[in-house]
Amino acid sequence: xxxxxxxxxxxxxxxxxxxxxxxxxxxxxxxxxxxxxxxxxxxxxxxxxxxxxxxxxxxxxxxxxxxxxxxxxxxxxxxxxxxxxxxxxxxxxxxxxxxxxxxxxxxxxxxxxxxxxxxxxxxxxxxxxxxxxxxxxxxxxxxxxxxxxxxxxxxxxxxxxxxxxxxxxxxxxxxxxxxxxxxxxxxxxxxxxxxxxxxxxxxxxxxxxxxxxxxxxxxxxxxxxxxxxxxxxxxxxxxxxxxxxxxxxxxxxxxxxxxxxxxxx
Amino acid sequence: xxxxxxxxxxxxxxxxxxxxxxxxxxxxxxxxxxxxxxxxxxxxxxxxxxxxxxxxxxxxxxxxxxxxxxxxxxxxx
Amino acid sequence: xxxxxxxxxxxxxxxxxxxxxxxxxxxxxxxxxxxxxxxxxxxxxxxxxxxxxxxxxxxxxxxxxxxxxxxxxxxxxx
Numbered sequence: 001x002x003x004x005x006x007x008x009x010x011x012x013x014x015x016x017x018x019x020x021x022x023x024x025x026x027x028x029x030x031x032x033x034x035x036x037x038x039x040x041x042x043x044x045x046x047x048x049x050x051x052x053x054x055x056x057x058x059x060x061x062x063x064x065x066x067x068x069x070x071x072x073x074x075x076x077x078x079x080x081x082x083x084x085x086x087x088x089x090x091x092x093x094x095x096x097x098x099x100x101x102x103x104x105x106x107x108x109x110x111x112x113x114x115x116x117x118x119x120x121x122x123x124x125x126x127x128x129x130x131x132x133x134x135x136x137x138x139x140x141x142x143x144x145x146x147x148x149x150x151x152x153x154x155x156x157x158x159x160x161x162x163x164x165x166x167x168x169x170x171x172x173x174x175x176x177x178x179x180x181x182x183x184x185x186x187x188x189x190x191x192x193x194x195x196x197x198x199x200x201x202x203x204x205x206x207x208x209x210x211x212x213x214x215x216x217x218x219x220x221x222x223x224x225x226x227x228x229x230x231x232x233x234x235x236x237x238x239x240x241x242x243x244x245x246x247x248x249x250x251x252x253x254x255x256x257x258x259x260x261x262x263x264x265x
Numbered sequence: 266x267x268x269x270x271x272x273x274x275x276x277x278x279x280x281x282x283x284x285x286x287x288x289x290x291x292x293x294x295x296x297x298x299x300x301x302x303x304x305x306x307x308x309x310x311x312x313x314x315x316x317x318x319x320x321x322x323x324x325x326x327x328x329x330x331x332x333x334x335x336x337x338x339x340x341x342x
Numbered sequence: 343x344x345x346x347x348x349x350x351x352x353x354x355x356x357x358x359x360x361x362x363x364x365x366x367x368x369x370x371x372x373x374x375x376x377x378x379x380x381x382x383x384x385x386x387x388x389x390x391x392x393x394x395x396x397x398x399x400x401x402x403x404x405x406x407x408x409x410x411x412x413x414x415x416x417x418x419x420x
Contacts, residue, residue: 089363162414171379171407172414179367179374187370255363315417318368322412325372326405333376333401337394 015212017204022126022197041124048110048124052103078102081250089254090261097257100141101250108134108192109246115199116235116242123242125196128189135189138253142184146260155260184256188249195245199238206231277335284331291324368412375408376401 025031028038059074067075081102086094111130115123124130146155160176161169210227213220272279299317303310383400387393 162411163418164410164414168407168410171403172411174378174382175371175375175404175407175411178378179370183370183374187366252363252366255366258363259367314364318364318416319413322368322372322409322417325369326409329372329376330401330405333380333405334398337380337397337401 015208017201017208021204022122022200024122040120040122041127044114044120044122045111045124045130048107048114052106052110077106081105085247085250085254089251090258093261094254094258097254101254104134104138104253105246105250108249109243112196112242112246113239115196115203116238121203122200123196125192126200128193131189131192131196134192134249135185138188138256139185141253142256142260145257149261158263159260180259188252192245192249195241199234199241202234203231203238206234275339277339281331281335284335285328288324288328288331291327292321295320295324364416368416371411371415372405372408375404375406375411377404379404379407 023034023036024039024041026035026037026039027043029035056074059070063071078098082095082098085105086098086101088094090097108125111124113123114120115126143155146159149155150158159180160173162172162176164172206227210224210231213224213227295317299310299313302313379400380397381400383397383403386396386400390396
């Protein structure tokens, strides 16, 4: 972001930011033309994983009965996800999934939060690969759980054949198949991706817009301050979107697992 | 007869705009009734929720048909 | 206030998911029904080249199927 800003300040970069601005320069090998092996996005994902591992390990090093402040915070995060998402959606069987849901929730929340943390200012989830892979994991999870709980045939019969008279079943089965096995991973991935992509794009427009107006002419210069105020306001909105998307992703994964575990509708 | 006013381009969008008025109001009524009934009697929320979804499905179908027909027969009269 | 009880939230596996989950499933059934049978109708259109009629019929059929699915899956009070 800052690179573009001062480039724009000298009046080189064109104002309306495009999709191209999401392809960041590669770090290793430094400055290589469109090699995306190790860019800021990859570095951010590694940082997020590192931070999560270190944080939860450190806060559980010597767990005492009377938790220290650090331990209490980690336990409250886990407790929130376990009670409000796992147990609330899946019932007593949900405790089994609570660790994964907590990791998923914390990872998505942290990677989303990179969108508004200075010096990062872009979320890895604005690249489709990461939400897509998280959606694939959730997809495989709920199918695997369903097959292990019900057995192969019964799971597909249970999820594909609704309780309806036999003669309209041929109409219903394709719809059930499409909405359970095609739309779920697709909507799960695209919802997170679109929110993060749009959030970054909006912040880019208002920030670079301010600089563009600054360079334009004397009349527009004061308006650029308005544009930057808008950026500040949108950053608070973006914070809400970040938390909401992390929560919705985890709740829907829990809902899909619950659907797979359900005995008979 | 000379043409007084001519609408060019796709009239599908206008059609969809009109088609969305009814379902919008209908779904609003369904959910407001559900919220009021839950406010009056919280424990009835689980029992009335299935009817909310029946109402929602039947009403929302009209709006979705509006979008679909807008694309299928994008009349460019 | 008449004791603000929280509506009994069993959340058991047999129970249908909370409101948010149901909302998304209801919408996905409707749109899914329309998309699947609309696409099949569109294929029939291109095959028999009946000019948009089969797609329309497919969309209506899919919508009807979607509604039946929502009623059957979410609309039968257990």
